[in-house]
Amino acid sequence: MARREELERAAKAGDAESQYQLAQLIETEGGSRGEGERWSDWCKRAAEQGHVGAMFALGTSLLDGDGVDADVAEGLKWLEKGSAAGDEHAAYSLGLLHFFGDRVDQNVERGLEYARLAAERGHARAQVLVATEILEEGGGERLDEAERWLSRAAEQPCEDERQRGVLIDALERLEAALRAAGKDATAVAPLLEKARESDTSAEPDENADAAAVFEASAERFVRQAIETETVYFLEDAEGMRATGLSHDGEHDLMLIFGDADEARAVLEATGEALAGHAVEGEHLFELLGATLPELEEEDIRVVPNCLPDLAGVEVEARLLRTRLLSRLTAEQAARFEELARQATSDE
Numbered sequence: 001m002a003r004r005e006e007l008e009r010a011a012k013a014g015d016a017e018s019q020y021q022l023a024q025l026i027e028t029e030g031g032s033r034g035e036g037e038r039w040s041d042w043c044k045r046a047a048e049q050g051h052v053g054a055m056f057a058l059g060t061s062l063l064d065g066d067g068v069d070a071d072v073a074e075g076l077k078w079l080e081k082g083s084a085a086g087d088e089h090a091a092y093s094l095g096l097l098h099f100f101g102d103r104v105d106q107n108v109e110r111g112l113e114y115a116r117l118a119a120e121r122g123h124a125r126a127q128v129l130v131a132t133e134i135l136e137e138g139g140g141e142r143l144d145e146a147e148r149w150l151s152r153a154a155e156q157p158c159e160d161e162r163q164r165g166v167l168i169d170a171l172e173r174l175e176a177a178l179r180a181a182g183k184d185a186t187a188v189a190p191l192l193e194k195a196r197e198s199d200t201s202a203e204p205d206e207n208a209d210a211a212a213v214f215e216a217s218a219e220r221f222v223r224q225a226i227e228t229e230t231v232y233f234l235e236d237a238e239g240m241r242a243t244g245l246s247h248d249g250e251h252d253l254m255l256i257f258g259d260a261d262e263a264r265a266v267l268e269a270t271g272e273a274l275a276g277h278a279v280e281g282e283h284l285f286e287l288l289g290a291t292l293p294e295l296e297e298e299d300i301r302v303v304p305n306c307l308p309d310l311a312g313v314e315v316e317a318r319l320l321r322t323r324l325l326s327r328l329t330a331e332q333a334a335r336f337e338e339l340a341r342q343a344t345s346d347e
Contacts, residue, residue, distance in 0.1 A: 004025065007021055007022045007025065008022060011042060011045075014049075016045075016046045016049035016050065016051040016054070017046070017051065019042045019043070019045045019046035019049070019051070019054070020042070020043065020046040020051050020053055020054045020057075022042045023039040023040070023041075023042035023043035023046065023054065023057070024039070024057075026038070026039040026042065027039040027067065038067075039067060040058065040061065040067060040068045043057055043058045043061075044058055047078060047081070050085060052082050052085045052086065052087040052090070053087075055078045055079070055081050055082030055085065055087065055090060056078075056079065056082045056087055056089050056090045056093070058075075058078045059075045059076070059077070059078030059079035059081075059082060059090065059093070060075065060079070060093060061075070062074045062075030062078065063075035063076070063079075063097075063103065072103050072104075076094075076097075076104070079093055079094050079097075080094065083114065083117065086121065087121075088117075088118045088121035088122060088123040088126070089118070089123070091114045091115075091117040091118035091121065091123070091126070092114070092115060092118035092123045092125060092126045094111075094114040095111045095112065095113075095114035095115030095116075095117075095118060095126065095129070096111065096115075097111070098110045098111035098114060099111025099112065099114075099115065099129075100319050100322065100323055101319070101322050102316075102319055106322060106326070108326070112130065112133060115129050115130050115133075116130050119149060119152075122152075122156075124152075124153045124156040124158075124163075124167075125153075125163065127149045127150065127152050127153040128149070128150065128153050128166060128167055128170050129219075130149050131145075131146040131147075131149035131150045131153070131170055131174070132170050132173075132219060134146040134149075135170070135173050135174060135177060136223070136327075139177045139181065140181075143174070143177055143178055143181060143183060144183075146174055146177075147174060147178070147187070147188070150167070150170055150171055150174055150188075150191065151187070151191060153167060153170075154167060154171065154191040154194055154195055157198060158195070158198050160311075161307060161311065162307070162311060162312070162313065164195060164196075164198055165307070166220070167195050168192065168195050168196060169220055171188055171191055171192045171195060172192065174188055175188040175189070175192070218304045218305070218313050218315050218320065218323075219323075220258065220304075220305060221256070221257070221258040221304035221305045222258075222304075222320075222323050222324055222327055223258070223327075224258025224259055224305075225258050225284050225287070225324060226284070226324070226327050226328065226329070226332070228258070228284075229283060229284040229285070229332070230281045230282070230283060230284065231256055231257065231258060231281070231282050231284060231287050232256070232257040232258070232259070232260050232263040232279050232280065232281050232282070233254070233255065233256060233257075233263075233279075233280055233282065234255055234263060234266070234267055234274055234277045234278070234279060234280075235277060235278060235280045236276050236277050236278075237276060241254055241255075242254070242255050242274055242277055243255075243300070244303075244310070246301065246314055251299065251300070251301045251314065252298075252299075252300045252301070253300070253301050253302070253303050253314060254295060254300055254301070254302050254303070255302075255303050255306055255310075255312075256302045256303065256304050256305075257279075257304070257305055258304065258305055259305070260279055260281065262305060263279045264279055265308050266306060266307075266308050266310070267279060268308075269308035269309065270308075270310070284324070284332075285335070285336050285339055287324075288321060288324060288325065288336060289336070289339065289340060289343070292317045292318075292320060292321040292324075293317075293321070295317035296316070296317040296318045296321070300317065301314045301315060301316055301317065302314075302315050302317055302320055303315070304320065
């Protein structure tokens with residue numbers, strides 16, 4: 001109680017850090033408060049004084065409608081202010097929003113600019129995202145740059161198994177790309193060893209994923225789907241696909257995989273929970289043309305490449321479809337467009 005009283009006195013006296021801490025305390029305690037005394041009121045006061053943590057918290061809350069009325073334009077404004085003030089989390093969030101077209105028009109180049117800014121400020125996930133994009137483009141003369149970003153990311157502790165898996169996947173791709181290009185890949189081995197042995201039991205940074213609408217683990221699914229043109233679901237004998245419920249209970253979720261063996265591993269790990277289910281494949285074009293639009297209409301999110309313990313990233317069907325379409329090769333895009341025209345004419 002004494003700490004609360006001290007915070008209130010300092011906050012009312014105009015101290016930005018106290019205003020931000022008071023906002024966090026009020027948010028944690030919950031309950032209703034009058035005008036001017038809500039967590040968002042104190043957070044905004046701190047943000048208006050230049051507190052970057054408050055700018056980020058206010059921006060993401062306005063985007064998501066979390067504790068306040070959703071206001072995308074206002075949320076973007078505060079994230080942009082936070083990024084301009086040097087906050088890596090705000091820059092990374094803006095990068096994801098623009099990169100994947102979430103609540104803004106998709107602009108991959110602008111997204112990468114923000115992601116690079118966050119990476120330069122030390123944001124590990126941003127560093128992996130920038131490196132992954134270089135590898136997606138073929139690497140070439142920029143393989144050394146990708147190696148520098150992943151080396152920096154590997155020096156930081158992974159916050160969870162998902163982040164560690166993404167880092168390992170990127171390092172393995174880098175190692176293969178360096179060898180294919182006839183370059184020295186010996187420096188990657190110790191980075192891989194460190195990533196594989198890293199401890200992910202520490203408490204995650206509360207800001208790390210606040211606006212992560214799409215992560216590199218889902219990006220791996222995209223790469224697999226584009227390469228094989230096949231995705232996999234867990235279906236029962238009647239063709240019903242395995243679904244679950246999000247942690248907040250607000251969304252149904254559907255599991256989807258880019259690799260059949262990974263799908264089987266999840267099926268085996270779940271035991272009786274998914275008894276009677278089998279791994280069934282679907283062509284990429286069916287996923288793009290029918291499945292994802294249907295899931296979007298029903299407000300069902302997807303979990304690409306979840307782990308055997310069912311941990312994974314929830315992705316809006318619309319975002320996944322947008323990303324897949326942006327990754328199609330010219331030949332794939334032409335085939336998909338032709339099939340879409342045929343389907344329209346048949347109707």
